[in-house]
Amino acid sequence: MAGFATTRPESGVVTMKRSERIEIFAHTARTRSESFPTDTGVLGRLRAAGRAAFSAAELPNPKTESWKYSRIGPLLEEGLLDHAPVGAAVAAMPIPGLATQSMVILDGIPQSLPAFTPGVSVTSFAALTDAEAVVVEAHLGRLAAAPEKPFVALNAALLEDGLVVRVAPGADAALPIELLIAQSDSSTPRGVHPRVLVLVGQGARATLIERHLGTAMAFTNSVVEVVLEDGAQLDHLRLALDAGHGRWLSALDVELGRNARYNLWQAQLGAAFRRNEIRIGLAGEGAEVTVSGAGLTRNNDHLDNQLCLEHRVPRGTSKQLFRNIAGETSRGILNGRIHIHRGAQKTDAQLHTKSLLLSSRAEIDVKPELEIYADDVKCAHGATLGQLDANALFYLRSRGLDANAARSMLSFAFLAEVVDGFPVDAVRAALRPALAQAFAAPAEEESP
């Protein structure tokens, strides 16, 4: 029996043993990493560390607890470690009415950068001066440390180039910074490894809108590290509204200094594979975190959010709120861990999640966890799985809506509880129709 809980047979026809496929994947990755130069500069050192860590790391196997509900299969398919020429940028990129300053990583390659408003600077790793490199390397790979994280290690080992975003101390970056991690429509399978480090200086404020775009059969293995110095504040919106064939594995590692504030907002659709590994560390007293997530999976999509809130010091607060809906044969997963370290007294940490299943062939797996080593704390979580309110359904139908329309409306309202709290007007305005459309779309024909 694989760990705690029920086991079930693997679904689908497997022509090769999974362990063999994992071995082939690891071998291919190691071989590929050897073609990347590791001799000089920030990039070289990061690749060298990644390559070493990847060789030492073990890829998740069916007994790996943190991968209990995620099918690794979609990541192991052929071509997903390959390099491919950069394709044409996908259309329909801008969010209507949203003024931003944007950086684009297309098919894994940072594109040329525009000018940014005062207080904000963006540089590629390759373009860093020696003096800048010292500052950057104090953080790069520190939060998303590669050892024992095979895919973070892989990201470093196969890195083409990455970006550093810096918000100067005290700066108030009113214009949102947009980060587009995009896959072109190119039909060539490929793997890309975007990497971004965000440094928000003391007392600075900024808004980061991170968008994952593209539906092609490609593996996007991104790593984003965010450092908030004392008193800094970042509103971080993450939008992943393209379902499709993409395999998206995203590590997000955040560290907060004293009295810093970090608000994360996620709106996501599932995809062939979508998994977020989010670790938020409260390293300074008085730090505050909010996380709000809305997720919708349909058809055979997969959406997995793995969150870990690390309360390392006293007087931190964290509030997390999630809404997830799974339809057809999709799977929605949420693992929300709250870890209160010894000595982190007066911590206030809460997590609340509600989920809705729309089909008896879909599955929702929720694992809220508390790991607590301090006694003077307020910690709680609540998780519910349930149905739409029967009274509300009846009410809508009595006003003439058919059952499906009524159900759609209420399901959407269920997500809207989170989405309506998003901080940027234009994003909020764009999200509602995008989610409503994803929701209302007819189910895809199932492949035999």
Added chain:
Amino acid sequence: MSKNLGQLDGMVHGAYKAGWTTDIESDTLPPGLNEDTVRFISARKQEPDWLLQWRLKAFRHWQTMAHPQWAHVHYPPIDYQSISYYSAPRRPGEGPQSLDEVDPELLRTYEKLGIPLHERAALAGVAVDAVFDSVSVVTTFKDKLAEAGVIFCPISEAVREHPELIRKYLGSVVPFRDNFFAGLNSAVFSDGSFVYVPRGVRCPMELSTYFRINARNTGQFERTLIVADEGSHVSYLEGCTAPQRDENQLHAAVVELIALKGAEIKYSTVQNWYPGDAEGRGGIYNFVTKRGIAHENAKISWTQVETGSAITWKYPSVILQGDNAVGEFYSVALTRGMQQADTGTKMVHVGRNTRSTIVAKGISAMRAENSYRGLVHIGAGAENARNHTQCDSLLLGDRCGAHTFPYIESRNPSATVEHEATTSKVSDDQLFLCRQRGLDPEKAVSMIVNGFCKQVFRELPMEFAVEAGKLLEVSLEGAIG
């Protein structure tokens, strides 16, 4: 941290009250485990060949299994060759035909534990099966139970007397492939209790088993099997103690419950195995697999009060197989000193309109680690299934840990699952109110902790509820400066 709570650590040094040994002649197998060990046990029990073959199959499978790593507990690797797998009080011939033939020293052991085995002195209305090390030494009130058609006897006896029932149900809920410890138990189980309640019968009294580990270097691997036939009802109590020893001893039991259509089984445990000393020396490793299957309209209710053992690893579970089946799990787990507990339940909803309730209260003190681990699984066919889970942790002091690991899996859109977890401490205000009313801090803490557990104690049969409350008090008591 306030001065008041600084003293809490000092308050939970309660001494273990069942830590003495009994000087009794026993037949003990030398340490070691191989197929011959399995054959020896089976032969000693005069078992039929099919059971020996089952044990051997289990043993061979167990050898291919890995020790589980996922629980939030830490201990050095166990050397399974250093354990003795059989220890029985020596007795003439076939075993005692009546209490008069039982070694008086042994009877005194049970009296000391507060479990008089003489029927005239026994708790009114409670039949007792006493298991000493590897074997069942006596079962009381057998005749009275027989009148109602209830079978209550050592499982080794049931193998001989009721082979058809054993063959049908043994391993049917917990197969030997289930997990590492269940595999080991299936190979080497020495005794345990068997209960069969016939169709429509309400068992006329509470049934109870008391387990006692006495011999050194022995493991205890008992196996309990309870079959409640259609429409029947039984309440079963289980208590455990062990002497105080410096080395760790292994207890790997398996309990299987079968509640057929409309039957009800209530299973209550007060587990007080020796927990080890304050530095973590000695104590029982309590690695137990308990699972029941509830058929249509049946109900299985687990209630446990876990205060003992160096390490507790157990998840009394219910497979809600039939429509309208009900599963309940009420648990209090108290850890102190260096104790570690990883305990909870699995509610596997298969049938329609199945309902489950989980109430788990964890109390952690000193340097102990206490984890709730629970699974609620809603299968695709479990229309309108319902679960409600409440997990509360209480931390006494800032060097212990309290953790919650719930797994919620749902595949049915009409199911409703509600899970809540909280963490609290004994607040300075509560302690101050109690002390202002004249209570000493120790009494105040014990009262507040008892209050925290009330929802669970309420589920225990009366005698057990009182015992559980006292046990908690004893476990929390200690010097305060």
Added chain:
Amino acid sequence: MLKITNLHVTVADTPILKGLTLAINAGEVHAIMGPNGSGKSTLAAVLAGRAGYEVTAGGIEYLGRDLLALTVEERARAGVFLAFQYPVEIPGVSNMEFLRASLEAVRSHRGEPNLSAVEFMKLARATSQQLQLDPEFLKRGVNEGFSGGEKKRNEILQMLLLQPRLAVLDETDSGLDIDALQVVADGVNALRSPERAIVMVTHYQRLLDHVVPDYVHVLADGRILRSGGRELALELEAKGYGWLRNDAA
């Protein structure tokens, strides 16, 4: 009975009481009034021995003993009772269980025999009826889900059962409607006796209409600003606290 001399108390390094002196004899009822933040509740807390209140100077003598040297429960057993302004909830511990444990602790300290279960039940029932509390209330968790008024009546219930020598009522009248106030006042009056002293800490004088004090003290800025009889409370009611402060200045 109680002699407070030049008492200085700080809370988190902030001085709250700054030289308070007060003597209370057996048989007397004292009212301590004063504006918010004057230190009234601090005085009550220090008498009961709550943690977090540091006595930096002065002392308290109670029945000839150094009160400050006693632990919280020793004070309670010696007859000091504090009726809390905000009684805390203790989930799962029934009121009955709590009252009994408390009564046993106090009685055994006094050398009195424990009451039998039946005697205790009778006493508890009678006392709760006296306070117009449904006896069912005894089965509920201590203050768990009680209304504000019920919590206050529960404090008085405990006081009547424990029969303290010195009862300190901290804002017991706040949050009570007029009927409940009467019930509480009747309870307090029932406790008046030549052996006992009662200290009522209150912001308003309306409780004093029902429990007539022998002495009224005005506490402001950590000291007793003025002492007098009943009429002082009425004067305060009419003129407010500002008047006194200006007067004193």
